[in-house]
Amino acid sequence: MSKNPLIILTGPTSVGKTALSIRLAKAVDGEIISADSMQVYRHMDIGTAKITSEEMQGVPHYLIDAFDPDEEFNVVKFQQYAKKYIKDIHSRGKLPILVGGTGFYIQAVLYDIDFTENEIDHSYRKELEETAEMYGEEYLHDLLKKIDPASAKAIHPNNRKRVIRALEYYKLTGEKISEHNEQQKQKESPYQFCYFVLNKDRAQLYEGINQRVDQMLETGLLEEVKKLVQLGYTKDLVSMQGLGYKEVLAYLEGELSLQEAIDLLKKETRHYAKRQITWFKREKEVIWVNKDDFDSDDEIMEFLLKTLEEKKII
Numbered sequence: 001m002s003k004n005p006l007i008i009l010t011g012p013t014s015v016g017k018t019a020l021s022i023r024l025a026k027a028v029d030g031e032i033i034s035a036d037s038m039q040v041y042r043h044m045d046i047g048t049a050k051i052t053s054e055e056m057q058g059v060p061h062y063l064i065d066a067f068d069p070d071e072e073f074n075v076v077k078f079q080q081y082a083k084k085y086i087k088d089i090h091s092r093g094k095l096p097i098l099v100g101g102t103g104f105y106i107q108a109v110l111y112d113i114d115f116t117e118n119e120i121d122h123s124y125r126k127e128l129e130e131t132a133e134m135y136g137e138e139y140l141h142d143l144l145k146k147i148d149p150a151s152a153k154a155i156h157p158n159n160r161k162r163v164i165r166a167l168e169y170y171k172l173t174g175e176k177i178s179e180h181n182e183q184q185k186q187k188e189s190p191y192q193f194c195y196f197v198l199n200k201d202r203a204q205l206y207e208g209i210n211q212r213v214d215q216m217l218e219t220g221l222l223e224e225v226k227k228l229v230q231l232g233y234t235k236d237l238v239s240m241q242g243l244g245y246k247e248v249l250a251y252l253e254g255e256l257s258l259q260e261a262i263d264l265l266k267k268e269t270r271h272y273a274k275r276q277i278t279w280f281k282r283e284k285e286v287i288w289v290n291k292d293d294f295d296s297d298d299e300i301m302e303f304l305l306k307t308l309e310e311k312k313i314i
Contacts, residue, residue, distance in 0.1 A: 047244030
C-alpha cells in the first residue's frame, strides 16, 4: 500500500519559514498546518510572529487562531487535529505541509507517536505541583535529572507540565519517558515524507532574532500583552509562559525594567533557537537547507522542488 505524501518545512525561530512556506504551498498545490505551539492561540499575534491573512495569499492554514489562551493545547491535541487535517487535505487531492518550529509536535505526527495516557495518579501530581510551588522549578527538574537524565536534558526546567509528566510516567510505569519516546521514534512513518530543516549562519540568525524582538516592540507587543491581561489571561497559563509574553509580564508587574525584559527576551529566544537546532540534528531523515549555500530564494525553491520530485512527493 503506498503511503500518503507529507511535506515538513521547519527550522529555528526567525529563519524565514513563513515566506518560503507560502511559495512552496503555491508551487505544489499545498495547504499548511501550523506546527507552532504558540500561533494556535487567539489574541497572541505579535509575540508569536503569527502569519497575517495578507501574508497567507489565499493559501489555507490550519491550527492558527484555533484556541483561546486559557484553553489547553498540547502535543496530544496537536496530533489529533493535525492527523484529521492531513486526511482532509489528502481527500481533496492537495498536499499537506507541516510548517513551524515545534519539533516535538512534528515528531508526534510524523511517526504517529502513541500517547496513550497511563493512569493519572492525581495525588502524586498534586504533590509534585506543591513541591514546585514550595521549592521552585529547578528543584523539580533536579528530581527528574536523578531518575531520567535524558528527559531532564530535553525538557526545560520552566516547562513544569512536562517535567511533572515525566516524573509521573516514571512513578506509574517504572520506565523512563525518554526511553518510551525513543522507542516511539524508531517507528516507521506512515507517510511518504520530505523533512526540510531551514537554517543559516548562527551569528546571522541571532542578529535576525534581535531585530525581530525590536520589531515586535515597535509593532505593539506591550499593548498586546496588556490587552491579554485585561481579557483576564493570567501568567500561570501555559500560553502566557510563552516567549515574549512572560518577559513583558515580568516588566508590567515591576519585576524587570523594560530594558531588562527586552534583553532577557532576546537572550531566551536565542537559547530557544539553539535548542531547536539541537533537536532537529537528532532527528533522522532530515534534509538541511542552509540558506547561506544559496544565492536567492528562487534557488532554494528550485532545490526544494527538485528534492520533492526525486522523493516522488510531487
